[in-house]
Amino acid sequence: MSTNNAEMMQTGIFEDLQRKIDADSAVKDALRDIVQTLEKQDRVTQSVLSRAHSTKSADLEPVLAAAEASIKNEVETIQKLSELASQHPYYKFNYSWTRTMQDACLSVMLCGWLKGSAQDAGKQLLSIEEVGQVMNVPVNLKDRDAFHLTIEEYLLALISLLDELARLARNSVTLGDHRRPILIAQFIKDVHAGFQILNLKNDSLRKRSDGIKYRVKEVEDVVYDLSLRGLLPKA
Amino acid sequence: MATKRSHATMEGKPTTLTSSNTASSPYMPQFEHFRAELDSHHERRERCIKASRDITAASxxxxxxLQRVRTLGEPLERKIAAGNEPYYAIIAAQLKAVCGDLQGLNAHRYARNISGGCQEYIEAATFEHYVATGKLLSYAEAAEQMRVLALEEAEMKGDTRHPGVELTPEDYVLGVYDMTGELMRFAITAMATNGKLPVPDVEDAQRSILTDMRALRSALEGLEPGHGPFAKDAEKKMQVMRESVEKVERALYGLVVRGAERPAGWMPDTSDNTRAVEVET
Known part of the structure; x- marks a missing residue:
């Protein structure tokens, strides 16, 4: 039987394939370890940031400081991920970290939004370049094959940010803050306008972005409720 | 007229709303940049999907x-080879068309969109190689063949290291799985028409297309696919491949048991040959 095999197939064809498959599996395992660490760290950041729903704007300082410290931990892990991932073709393994990078991106953006909106005329939306600076990774790479933050990851995280802010608009009212819902309403409308000029195909970005219009409406309802009762702060 | 006008105003309203939003949103420049990037991404992706479809059809x-060939282990007749030339030309043209979309950073970005075509091409290439030589085209040979196909002739001479379109080991293995189905069809047709199991090498009496299929089966069964999408695809194709081998074994059994009773020149009667019918489906 073995002599027959040798006749039909060169020896080693399948052994060679097995080595290639095993090598990829080893990379996948190593990446998964780092991604799981990042996931855990991001869960910590998210739980810190969720305190914003029950904290007045004026008292946000310690929450933001704690969140930034936690994000620093994430950035260290992202550096490890970047180092390992950059040794391999980016899109070969990017499915293993793209979800987690979206989550980390959301943490950075939510923290940035809260910080910016606490100041007058503060910057609310961190651009993809600014998120990349915080994470210390390149963004939207085109000229070389290395780890980076993609436009899709940034946009999906931005949609999650809008979901979170719609919830924050209601909770702000509960806390007696009537200024923040107006800020949020304007912000969501501005971002919604941006999404409307994108030509989206039938993919996850399209499905998720279809939900933005409901966030616009939710927050407009909050502002309407406030204005009906004369609760909006005088401009 | 009245209805028409109201329709027009209804259509007009959201547009003006959007444009006023658009004008006032401070994020427009960023989103215009995103739009350009996403548009070119979708264009590349669609080119790959189209190429994959065309490569599949030509393969x-x-x-x-090749299923009309009645010899095994002998170079293809000129008529057959010439008949397939235009299809190889289509495959080459499609690979050239997407070669640029599959370089550098994007080498694996559209893998899912092009992989169907690659697998089908491997099925055709390994099948042709087996029919003509009685041997399995190796991964290295197949990858090189595909790389060269994707290059212009001028480039081929100048740059031997140009990656062309990269064949993944996964697509190669999945293509080989499918090729066993073609071997089954080839074997059954030969048995039905000649009453003999095709033999790739007259020198080696121990070898037949069935022993080769069994060798392939045991090699593929020995492959540990790991985890992930490839493992799932491989598992499905494994089942089909096992059935293919068994179909040939059943047909051979029929040939051995009943064939001995047949007078010389007797042809199987298709009307009562239920096994052959079952096999063709």
Whole structure:
């Protein structure tokens, strides 16, 4: 039987394939370890940031400081991920970290939004370049094959940010803050306008972005409720 | 007229709303940049999907032609080879068309979109190689063949290291799985028409297309696919491949048991040959 095999197939064809498959599996395992660490760290950041729903704007300082410290931990892990991932073709393994990078991106953006909106005329939306600076990774790479933050990851995280802010608009009212819902309403409308000029195909970005219009409406309802009762702060 | 006007105003309203939003949103420049990037991404992706479809169709035609061959382990007749040339030209043209979309950073970005075509091409290429030589085209040979196909002739001479379109080991293995189905069809047709199991090498009496299929089966069964999408695809194709081998074994059994009773020149009667019918489906 073995002599027959040798006749039909060169020896080693399948052994060679097995080595290639095993090598990829080893990379996948190593990446998964780092991604799981990042996931855990991001869960910590998210739980810190969720305190914003029950904290007045004026008292946000310690929450933001704690969140930034936690994000620093994430950035260290992202550096490890970047180092390992950059040794391999980016899109070969990017499915293993793209979800987690979206989550980390959301943490950075939510923290940035809260910080910016606490100041007058503060910057609310961190651009993809600014998120990349915080994470210390390149963004939207085109000229070389290395780890980076993609436009899709940034946009999906931005949609999650809008979901979170719609919830924050209601909770702000509960806390007696009537200024923040107006800020949020304007912000969501501005971002919604941006999404409307994108030509989206039938993919996850399209499905998720279809939900933005409901966030616009939710927050407009909050502002309407406030204005009906004369609760909006005088401009 | 009245209805028409109201329709027009209804259509007009959201547009003006959007444009006023658009004008006032401070994020427009960023989103315009995103739009340009996403548009070119979708264009590349669609080119790959189209190429994959066309490569699949051309590969299937090559396979049909090869199923008309009645010899094994002998170079293809000129008529057959010439008949397949236009289909190889289509495959080459499609690979060239997407070669640029599959370089550098994007090498694996559209893998899912092009992999169907690659697998079908491997099915055709390994089948042709087996029919003509009685041997399995190796991964290295197949990858090189595909790389060269994707290059212009001028480039081929100048740059031997140009990656062309990269064949993944996964697509190669999945293509080989499918090729066993073609071997089954080839074997059954030969048995039905000649009453003999095709033999790739007259020198080696121990070898037949069935022993080769069994060798392939045991090699593929020995492959540990790991985890992930490839493992799932491989598992499905494994089942089909096992059935293919068994179909040939059943047909051979029929040939051995009943064939001995047949007078010389007797042809199987298709009307009562239920096994052959079952096999063709």
């Amino acid at each position: 299937k035609k090559i396979i049909f032609t």
